[in-house]
Amino acid sequence: MLEMKRRRAPLAQLALSLMLLAAVTASAQVHLNVSKAFGQKVIVAVPLFELEGGTIVDPVAARDVLEFDLGHSGFFDIVGNREFVDETEIDDRISARIAFQEWSALGAEILVKGKIGGDLTEVYVEATIYDLAQGKAIFGRRYVGSRERWRDAVHSISDDIVFKLTGETGIAKTKIAFTSSVTGSKEVYVMDYDGENLRRVTRQNAIALSPDWFPGGEEIVYTIIKEGRHQCWRTTIAGSGTKLTAFPGLNDFASPSPRGDEILMSLSKDGNPEIYRLRADGTDPRRLTFGRSTESSPCWSPDGRRVAFVSDRAGVPQVYVMGASGGTPRRVTLQGNYNTSPDWSPKGDLIVYTSRVGGTFQICTVDVETGETIRLTSGAGQKEDPSWARDGRHVVYSVKQGGKTDLYMIDIYELEPVRLTSGAGDYLSPAWSD
Amino acid sequence: MRKNLALVACLFAVFAMLSLSGCGSREEVMVDPIDDMEPAEDVGAISGDDLPLAEVSDETVYTEPVSSVFTDIHFEFDQYNILARDEAVLQRIANWLRENDQVRVMIEGHCDERGTNEYNMALGEQRALAARRYLVGLGVGAARLGTVSYGEEQPLDPRSTEDAWSKNRRAHFVVSE
Secondary structure (H helix, E strand, O other): OOOEOOOOOOHHHHHHHHHHHHHHHHHOOOOOOOOOOOOOOEEEEOOOOEEEOOOOOOHHHHHHHHHHHHHHOOOEEEOOOHHHHHHHHHHHHHHOOOOHHHHHHOOOOEEEEEEEEEOOOEEEEEEEEEEOOOOEEEEEEEEEEEHHHHHHHHHHHHHHHHHHHHOOOOOOOOEEEEEEOOOOOEEEEEEEOOOOOOEEOOOOOOEEEEEEEOOOOOEEEEEEEEOOEEEEEEEEOOOOEEEEEOOOOOEEEEEEOOOOOEEEEEEOOOOOOEEEEEEOOOOOOEEOOOOOOOEEEEEEOOOOOEEEEEEOOOOOOEEEEEEOOEEEEEEOOOOOOOEEEEEEOOOOOEEEEEEEEOOEEEEEEEEOOOOOEEEOOOOOOEEEEEEEOOOOOEEEEEEEEOOEEEEEEEEOOOOOOEEOOOOOOOOEEEEEOO | OHHHHHHHHHHHHHHHHHHHHOOOOOOOOOOOOHHHOOOOOOOOOOOHHHOOOOOOOHHHOOOOOHHHHOOOEEOOOOOOOOOHHHHHHHHHHHHHHHHOOOOEEEEEEEOOOOOOHHHHHHHHHHHHHHHHHHHHHOOOOHHHEEEEEEEOOOOOOOOOOHHHHHHHOEEEEEEEO
16 A cells, blocks of 8 residues: 655654754754755745846846755755845845844844846856854855856856755756647657746657657657657757657657667567667667567666666556666566556666556655655646656656646655646656756 | 549549548448439540540559448557457458558557556557557558557547547557558
């Protein structure tokens, strides 16, 4: 029986983490050991950005981007009372000093002061990060970029803050590819991970399916049903693409390897849907699975040595794991009778997948070694196609509810779904870049 | 001569219908009753020898309308095995294909909306492959039969009812020269 289960540190571990927090506060270290201190967030104040020069970029929007990035990273809580925060900031500017005690009184441990300026072509974003207990700046960053890419500059600062304070790689500059038929035909699109900056990638005027990223975040592989046949294509985000495969039957579920030199696919050219391993240019298919059952939806382990895929060899679709050169598959989904769409965490320990639970599709994780199964989502709405962010902490997936499908992301520790898309049309089949 | 022309005209109509609807219509195509046609009036300079012969290629002369041979077959929920009630349809298709051996068929596999989009693409392919395997077993050349899955992308009936779902779980045959 699948249970809705939060990842809670057991009591002993909680006691340990409280002790650690006390130690951290006493020594005024900033680094947060997140693997031990679940739930111990660092409290950050992000006042309104200072604007230099004219209003080239809206400083309110810039602050919103930074706040979203830090607040959703999983490591920070943002001081919620914006009015108090901004009043304190104005006082600082008037008195030309930083009132560390005032900031601490708001509950903040870290203060991020941002500045934005530039001209019509170029924008710079600056941030200085202060440790309030120490009463001093701990680092600063400045990014310069084109005006259109101002968001990237703010996202870069967010990632730097996350890394400096936690040692973890942030996701603020990552992207999500997906399909949408808002133009009348199903095409591949890309957006920033926060749901902004949607742009269309393909113009195939056909049915585009299951996009996935090559490492590096610049190229996407996808399937298209065009002129009555399946084909697999590879494209840059700018939209220049080449056909990789056009075997008879399926040319589906292409999944690039962690090094980008190979792809897994499901092909039915030999009479049955099987898993094949090909070169990244679509040549040299090597068959990995055999038998009469349906094999689909392959993905790689982060070290490239194993693969996970969906097979109905047990009568219903389940997720299996196998060596990347073939061999005997081992079933890893042990609960439920309809488990599909696996994606393997970049941290290597968990596979996220779609599971039919009591008639509704939910997103679950299974520990590859222990088999521990945890359901991430609950309630109404069909949730499908989960994909990991590179932090191994966030998952994007689609939710079909009330006749509309949108993309959501969820932190596997926080378990609070965050809606990413809201425009007209349906948003499906997401894949998170690294 | 007139009979051939009329037949060709009707067959063109059949093909137009097939390509427009994309699915097998069960309507019979009525051939114009030749007997009611008025005999030609004197047409002056045109003599019998100058009348152009209608180009009737062998492949457009069928013994029965394509649309009534290639009807959809259906499947149970989450299954891709051929149902007993469709065996007669597949037998009829196989017979026709043996008599018209220059024709190729693309077999489409479709699903209802209830599985995941991704798995339905594989399930649709299995449905098309099952039909193909059955036809090959009845003697049709495998090279003439292609498969394409549409998963749940193209339902015949977009509603969320048992009736709609059972219509959507289908293999559909698209004939090409």
